[in-house]
Amino acid sequence: MSFKPASWPRRLRSQEWYGGTSRDTIYHRGWMKNQGYPHDLFDGRPVIGILNTWSDLTPCNGHLREIAEKVKAGIWEAGGFPVEVPVFSASENTFRPTAMMFRNLAALSIEEQMRGQPIDGAVLLVGCDKTTPSLLMAAASTDLPSIVVTGGPMLNGYFRGERVGSGTHLWKFSEAVKAGEMTQAEFLEAEASMSRSSGTCNTMGTASTMASMAEALGMALSGNAAIPAVDSRRRVIAQLSGRRIVEMVKDDLKPSDVMTKRAFENAIRTNGAIGGSTNAVLHLLAIAGRVGVDLTLDDWDRCGRDVPTIVNLMPSGEYLMEEFFYAGGLPVVLKRLGEAGLLHKDALTVSGATIWDEVREVQNHNDDVIRPLERPLTPQGGIAVLRGNLAPNGAVLKPSAASEHLMVHRGRAVVFEDIDDYKARIDDDALDIDETCVMVLKNCGPKGYPGMSEVGNMGLPPKVLKQGITDMVRISDARMSGTAYGTVVLHTAPEAAVGGPLAVVRDGDMIELDVPNRRLHLDISDAELAARLAGWAPSHERPASGYAWLHQQHVEGADTGADLDFLRGCRGAPVGKDSH
Numbered sequence: 001m002s003f004k005p006a007s008w009p010r011r012l013r014s015q016e017w018y019g020g021t022s023r024d025t026i027y028h029r030g031w032m033k034n035q036g037y038p039h040d041l042f043d044g045r046p047v048i049g050i051l052n053t054w055s056d057l058t059p060c061n062g063h064l065r066e067i068a069e070k071v072k073a074g075i076w077e078a079g080g081f082p083v084e085v086p087v088f089s090a091s092e093n094t095f096r097p098t099a100m101m102f103r104n105l106a107a108l109s110i111e112e113q114m115r116g117q118p119i120d121g122a123v124l125l126v127g128c129d130k131t132t133p134s135l136l137m138a139a140a141s142t143d144l145p146s147i148v149v150t151g152g153p154m155l156n157g158y159f160r161g162e163r164v165g166s167g168t169h170l171w172k173f174s175e176a177v178k179a180g181e182m183t184q185a186e187f188l189e190a191e192a193s194m195s196r197s198s199g200t201c202n203t204m205g206t207a208s209t210m211a212s213m214a215e216a217l218g219m220a221l222s223g224n225a226a227i228p229a230v231d232s233r234r235r236v237i238a239q240l241s242g243r244r245i246v247e248m249v250k251d252d253l254k255p256s257d258v259m260t261k262r263a264f265e266n267a268i269r270t271n272g273a274i275g276g277s278t279n280a281v282l283h284l285l286a287i288a289g290r291v292g293v294d295l296t297l298d299d300w301d302r303c304g305r306d307v308p309t310i311v312n313l314m315p316s317g318e319y320l321m322e323e324f325f326y327a328g329g330l331p332v333v334l335k336r337l338g339e340a341g342l343l344h345k346d347a348l349t350v351s352g353a354t355i356w357d358e359v360r361e362v363q364n365h366n367d368d369v370i371r372p373l374e375r376p377l378t379p380q381g382g383i384a385v386l387r388g389n390l391a392p393n394g395a396v397l398k399p400s401a402a403s404e405h406l407m408v409h410r411g412r413a414v415v416f417e418d419i420d421d422y423k424a425r426i427d428d429d430a431l432d433i434d435e436t437c438v439m440v441l442k443n444c445g446p447k448g449y450p451g452m453s454e455v456g457n458m459g460l461p462p463k464v465l466k467q468g469i470t471d472m473v474r475i476s477d478a479r480m481s482g483t484a485y486g487t488v489v490l491h492t493a494p495e496a497a498v499g500g501p502l503a504v505v506r507d508g509d510m511i512e513l514d515v516p517n518r519r520l521h522l523d524i525s526d527a528e529l530a531a532r533l534a535g536w537a538p539s540h541e542r543p544a545s546g547y548a549w550l551h552q553q554h555v556e557g558a559d560t561g562a563d564l565d566f567l568r569g570c571r572g573a574p575v576g577k578d579s580h
């Protein structure tokens, strides 16, 4: 930690718009006054953009306007000038073909909003899966002082007395219906119990994972991640974050001061401890690429490999975010990592204190929800990074969500050329498949779907489910919802759509998965593999125009975070020239 606060007072970038008596200044200031702002608000105090991902069509963030009012209150209290700015919002549960395709578009548009507007710092008001990384990517690219406030998770769902986890039970109930263990009417009845309050998924899905990543990176105030959306303390932390961002601007405490390599290593270890989503791999790689930190897929395995999963939350465990909060939330996890020598204690946070100073005094209130390191849910949590002739650039698997008996497995490939092929054939009892087979899904990677949809945890065939089998090895270049589970190999790179080895797997090939040795192998000779690759040609039509075209032309592989190639790196926030 080597941060030295800037001197204050000094001229801020917002004064390039609002300071002085020039014609342009009067033009900018005069327009703002039509909202009733008094003249002295333009006197050089920090102007803070509250970048709000509220949208009626992002229900997980549907309460963020209310949260924004608390952020505003904090900014006013600290002597800042809050301006609320609606930004691109992509809901995981609605946006087609997949919200992931728009993460980079959101980051691009928000980066330009931050750069092109008269703000000195930003509160990133986020929640649903892609909203958190897209705003962090934008903040990293502009390097304007920024603090994350998430909307918080929903309260627990309950159906007939049992906890119901967002997403996790959708997959479970859907498979139970296919297996004949649940009626369609019961499934519909369960629907209403899944989302009983404002907030994000109540499991340790991608939203909760990314909220935890923001906190572990030091980009949110301590304790932010787990506070339920409707708990009064969510409003309190929003107000405190509003106060804090004003001080951050005065100190010039920037994302690049906080999101260092050590902070990313803390986040990777935290992801292992919480049993976090595989999506965090993509997002952290992309954020690191923006802020200029050299983070690789191998860092995930190196840092996360020996971290036990100690947070007993669905989809890996049994509880939900509400219980995680009552147990003490992420600060307890960070404290446990610190005590075990698995945390860079000196990493700086947006509070101005180190991460260790923030958590050293916290107490755990439930050892079953946040387990001691000696009694973990999975001894080697983290994210396993697999390599081999089937994934030369890597693939990932989440051990805490996988089945122990499948971690070393050899099976016959049953290949689906794309998601439509899978949907057309999976329910057919004539499909030649049993529980020992390896299901292979192609053309669902960053360029493939396009956008890398969350279809990697493809449901098992009904005829296998009816035998009481609940897991099989599945391999794809797709992603998986953070709320999902299973022995699922994801993000296989290079992807099938660019002619990676996944593209040439055929029905009947034998595939070997060896998670302890991090190996993914297609059991054909090198010569045969080379011949198949030489004969490969793209099989799917590519978008000819629009954003889909831009995305497909420029999106990088999953192994480096699937960002657009021309958006990597920090471009800062120069104030630019006035055109009036």
Ligand code: FES
Pocket: 060, 091, 092, 093, 127, 128, 129, 166, 199, 200, 201, 205, 207
């Ligand atoms: Fe939005 Fe889970 S779908 S948080």
